[in-house]
Amino acid sequence: MNAQVTPFETKLLASARQTGTLLMELLSAEPRPQEITRPARLLDAMRHGALNGGKRLRPFLVVESAALFGGDSAAALRVGCALECLHSYSLVHDDLPAMDDDDLRRGQPTVHIAYDEATAILAGDSLLTYAFDIIADPETDLTDRAKTELVLALSRAAGIGGMAGGQAFDLAAEKQAPDEAGIITLQAMKTGALIRFACEAGTIIAGAPAADRDRMRRFGEIVGRAFQLADDLLDLTSDAATLGKAAGKDAARGKGTLVALKGQAWAEEELDRLVGEATALIAVYGDKAQTLTEAARFVANRKS
Amino acid sequence: MNAQVTPFETKLLASARQTGTLLMELLSAEPRPQEITRPARLLDAMRHGALNGGKRLRPFLVVESAALFGGDSAAALRVGCALECLHSYSLVHDDLPAMDDDDLRRGQPTVHIAYDEATAILAGDSLLTYAFDIIADPETDLTDRAKTELVLALSRAAGIGGMAGGQAFDLAAEKQAPDEAGIITLQAMKTGALIRFACEAGTIIAGAPAADRDRMRRFGEIVGRAFQLADDLLDLTSDAATLGKAAGKDAARGKGTLVALKGQAWAEEELDRLVGEATALIAVYGDKAQTLTEAARFVANRKS
Numbered sequence: 001m002n003a004q005v006t007p008f009e010t011k012l013l014a015s016a017r018q019t020g021t022l023l024m025e026l027l028s029a030e031p032r033p034q035e036i037t038r039p040a041r042l043l044d045a046m047r048h049g050a051l052n053g054g055k056r057l058r059p060f061l062v063v064e065s066a067a068l069f070g071g072d073s074a075a076a077l078r079v080g081c082a083l084e085c086l087h088s089y090s091l092v093h094d095d096l097p098a099m100d101d102d103d104l105r106r107g108q109p110t111v112h113i114a115y116d117e118a119t120a121i122l123a124g125d126s127l128l129t130y131a132f133d134i135i136a137d138p139e140t141d142l143t144d145r146a147k148t149e150l151v152l153a154l155s156r157a158a159g160i161g162g163m164a165g166g167q168a169f170d171l172a173a174e175k176q177a178p179d180e181a182g183i184i185t186l187q188a189m190k191t192g193a194l195i196r197f198a199c200e201a202g203t204i205i206a207g208a209p210a211a212d213r214d215r216m217r218r219f220g221e222i223v224g225r226a227f228q229l230a231d232d233l234l235d236l237t238s239d240a241a242t243l244g245k246a247a248g249k250d251a252a253r254g255k256g257t258l259v260a261l262k263g264q265a266w267a268e269e270e271l272d273r274l275v276g277e278a279t280a281l282i283a284v285y286g287d288k289a290q291t292l293t294e295a296a297r298f299v300a301n302r303k304s
Numbered sequence: 305m306n307a308q309v310t311p312f313e314t315k316l317l318a319s320a321r322q323t324g325t326l327l328m329e330l331l332s333a334e335p336r337p338q339e340i341t342r343p344a345r346l347l348d349a350m351r352h353g354a355l356n357g358g359k360r361l362r363p364f365l366v367v368e369s370a371a372l373f374g375g376d377s378a379a380a381l382r383v384g385c386a387l388e389c390l391h392s393y394s395l396v397h398d399d400l401p402a403m404d405d406d407d408l409r410r411g412q413p414t415v416h417i418a419y420d421e422a423t424a425i426l427a428g429d430s431l432l433t434y435a436f437d438i439i440a441d442p443e444t445d446l447t448d449r450a451k452t453e454l455v456l457a458l459s460r461a462a463g464i465g466g467m468a469g470g471q472a473f474d475l476a477a478e479k480q481a482p483d484e485a486g487i488i489t490l491q492a493m494k495t496g497a498l499i500r501f502a503c504e505a506g507t508i509i510a511g512a513p514a515a516d517r518d519r520m521r522r523f524g525e526i527v528g529r530a531f532q533l534a535d536d537l538l539d540l541t542s543d544a545a546t547l548g549k550a551a552g553k554d555a556a557r558g559k560g561t562l563v564a565l566k567g568q569a570w571a572e573e574e575l576d577r578l579v580g581e582a583t584a585l586i587a588v589y590g591d592k593a594q595t596l597t598e599a600a601r602f603v604a605n606r607k608s
Contacts (some may be wrong), residue, residue, distance in 0.1 A: 034457060035465020036493050042464055042472035093429060098421035117402035118475050121425065125397060125432065126464040132436045133459035136452050144448035148440050151455055153338060155437035160346055160430040161339020168346035171422050189340050 008294040015063060016056035022081050023050055026134060045115045045123035046130075050088040052106050057299070058083045058198040061223070064291050065202025065216055068282075075141050076205050079150060082134035083198060086158055089127035090194075092120055094167065128158075142205060149204045157197040166190025177256040184258075191231070192224030199223065199292075219281050219292070226274040226300045232257040233267055234304070271300045312598040319367060320360035326385050327354055330438060349419045349427035350434075354392040356410050361603070362387045362502040365527070368595050369506025369520055372586075379445045380509050383454060386438035387502060390462055393431035394498075396424055398471065432462075446509060453508045461501040470494025481560040488562075495535070496528030503527065503596075523585050523596070530578040530604045536561040537571055538608070575604045 005013075027047050031038050059080025066076035095102040095110040096117065103113050112120035134140065135150050142150075156162055166189025169178070178186060199220030203213040236259055259267045278296040282289040309317075331351050335342050363384025370380035399406040399414040400421065407417050416424035438444065439454050446454075460466055470493025473482070482490060503524030507517040540563055563571045582600040586593040 031465045032460065034460035035463075035469075036489060036497070037469065038464050039469045039472040039476075041476070042469060046464065089429075093425055096422075096425065098425060118400075119472065121397055121400065121402060122468050122472050122475075125393075125428070126468045128429065128432055129459050129463035129468065132455050133463055136456035136459065138456075144452045147452045147455070148448045151436050151451075152440035152442075155433050155440065156336065156338035159339075159433035159437060160342050160350065161335045164426050164430045164433065165339075165341065165343045165346060168343040168423065168426050171426075172343075172345070185340060193340070 008291070008298060011291065012055065012057075012060055012295075012298070015060045016054070018077060019056040019059040019080055019084060020051060020053075022077055023084060026081060026085075026130070027051070032133075032137075041115070042119060042122055042126060045111050045119045046127055048108075048114055049092040049111045049120075049123050049127060050085055052088075052108060054084075054088075054106065056080075056084060057227075057295075058087055058194060061195065061198035061220070061292075061295065062201045062205075064295065065199050066205040067202070068285060068288055068292065069203055069206035069208040069212060071202055071206030071208075072141060076202065078134055078137075078140045079142075079201055079205060080198075082131040083154070083194065083201070085127045085134065086131035086154065087194060089124040089131070090158075090163055090167070092124040092127065096120060099167075099171075131158075143207075146204050146207065150201060153197055153200060153204065157193040162189055162193035163191075166193070173256060180258070180261060183256050183261065187228045187258075188221070188224065191228045192221060195224035195227055196220035215281060215284075219278055219296075222274050222278040222281070223296050223299055226271055226278070226296065229258060229267055229271055229274070230300055230302055232259040233264065233271075234302075236260075236264065238304070275300045312595070312602060315595065316359065316361075316364055316599075316602070319364045320358075322381060323360040323363040323384055323388060324355060324357075326381055327388060330385060330389075330434070331355070336437075336441075345419070346423060346426055346430060349415050349423045350431055352412075352418055353396040353415045353424075353427050353431060354389055356392075356412060358388075358410065360384075360388060361531075361599075362391055362498060365499065365502035365524070365596075365599060366505045366509075368599065369503050370509040371506070372589060372592055372596065373507055373510035373512040373516060375506055375510030375512075376445060380506065382438055382441075382444045383446075383505055383509060384502075386435040387458070387498065387505070389431045389438065390435035390458065391498060393428040393435070394462075394467055394471070396428040396431065400424060403471075403475075435462075447511075450508050450511065454505060457501055457504060457508065461497040466493055466497035467495075470497070477560060484562070484565060487560050487565065491532045491562075492525070492528065495532045496525060499528035499531055500524035519585060519588075523582055523600075526578050526582040526585070527600050527603055530575055530582070530600065533562060533571055533575055533578070534604055534606055536563040537568065537575075538606075540564075540568065542608070579604045 027043060027050060029038055029043060062080040062083060063073065063076045067073060091105060092111045094100050095105055096112055102110055111123055132151055135147055158164060166186055169186040170190055173186060196217055199216045200213060203216050275296050279293050282292055331347060331354060333342055333347060366384040366387060367377065367380045371377060395409060396415045398404050399409060400416055406414055415427055436455055439451055462468060470490055473490040474494055477490060500521055504517060504521045507520050579600050583597050586596055
């Protein structure tokens with residue numbers, strides 16, 4: 001870990017703490033209206049999956065993109081927590097024996113190791129379901145229009161035409177390595193779609209014009225590509241202690257990545273290019289876009 | 305199979321066909337706006353899980369309860385399909401090796417047998433996600449208010465405080481048999497919550513007053529209890545050929561049911577009592593409630 005923490009990292013950490021606090025509250029034992037009761041062990045497993053000290057990058061992007069367009073910050077934090085529940089579900093299910101079969105996640109036992117496989121399946125299902133619950137909840141202070149648009153955009157980003165579909169391509173890639181176009185589609189779906197949603201969500205929360213929504217979708221797409229490229233580089237160059245999970249797994253499984261296909265030098269150059277493209281896109285917002293510009297740079301240069 | 309089909313059964317069959325046709329259309333290969341592409345094998349697995357010739361009882365209850373309050377029938381059918389996607393996801397995941405480990409469902413191989421375990425997990429995830437997609441979709445002709453209420457009610461019926469939580473209690477019940485109160489809570493969550501939602505959904509679709517919504521929730525709760533009691537009786541008295549799945553499994557697993565606890569005679573009497581209670585509740589709607597009254601009777605007396 002670096003001794004020096006930048007102002008941007010301080011901001012990211014503060015936001016992650018807020019996200020963690022609200023998630024803890026949302027995952028408390030008290031059943032909400034219309035719920036019958038919350039089984040303790042399943043709730044514990046959901047907490048294990050969602051309260052695991054992640055960087056909370058996706059909620060941060062929701063909050064910062066909402067701030068850029070004057071959206072309500074409390075509502076944005078709640079939508080960020082919804083997105084983090086959905087992201088956590090995908091990790092819990094990806095780690096399952098039938099999927100990536102991982103025992104460790106951020107240095108901790110994965111949910112099916114800490115509990116059992118059936119509980120991990122149900123905890124993932126419940127976290128996914130809860131994402132939509134949080135958005136629709138009356139405590140999320142948004143118009144019904146905004147909520148409907150968020151539910152639609154999130155379900156399309158997460159479902160067969162987005163993240164879950166990308167995961168299906170990823171499984172297929174273990175048997176037959178995809179070509180460059182195939183890898184790009186796979187990654188746009190598997191990791192890109194949720195990051196794109198995070199950046200788009202702020203414009204929905206703020207009720208921003210369609211042109212801004214389109215621009216932020218595009219910004220999110222580029223940040224998503226940078227995120228995945230940095231991930232592939234880290235898998236190649238990092239060790240397990242730094243990553244908090246097994247390193248070099250992609251190569252060991254013969255999974256095609258753009259880094260494997262086009263080399264490390266190309267990837268590093270491409271990362272710079274993507275950061276430049278992302279920065280240029282939101283330069284139209286002037287100084288107000290500074291945090292998101294730094295976020296794009298952080299995503300590309302992160303070391304874990 | 306009975307040679308005689310009642311007018312009610314004819315109506316149920318016609319509704320099931322409509323549901324199946326729309327589900328097929330919703331699960332077509334063409335990606336929707338905001339989706340990137342739909343991986344063919346995953347889509348096939350979703351279809352296998354959702355287009356399996358079920359009775360489509362839940363969509364029928366949505367459509368009929370909407371009709372009772374003058375709700376739009378096309379919108380009700382779409383909400384019914386959303387609910388059926390969600391119900392199908394629960395079956396796909398329940399059948400997994402780590403859960404109930406069933407190879408057959410309605411006489412067909414389950415999704416993880418016909419495909420593989422990872423694909424079954426993802427197909428379930430995608431069907432669950434798609435339920436919320438269908439509700440929020442602009443093609444579902446409802447107000448944003450109605451959509452938000454449907455998303456909230458459905459996520460609470462399906463998540464940790466509803467169906468998924470009930471499934472967690474069900475897993476625990478294999479190790480330690482619950483008492484009567486425990487069984488009632490488990491069943492209200494595991495199967496009751498979605499049936500309750502089906503009956504409540506019609507009032508949300510139609511924008512009916514709160515008193516009607518409360519009454520239909522209560523009606524749905526009672527129908528849900530009758531459904532489960534009939535299910536437990538069938539598990540005890542039917543054979544696999546009639547059920548299309550293994551019979552006597554609950555008893556073999558030592559799962560406590562109310563039938564096991566209180567006997568077959570009690571259960572048959574209780575079923576009559578529940579049908580009477582359900583009928584009395586909606587008698588206030590007069591002749592218009594006839595189909596729903598027959599539905600309650602059908603649920604209690606069904607033979608498969």
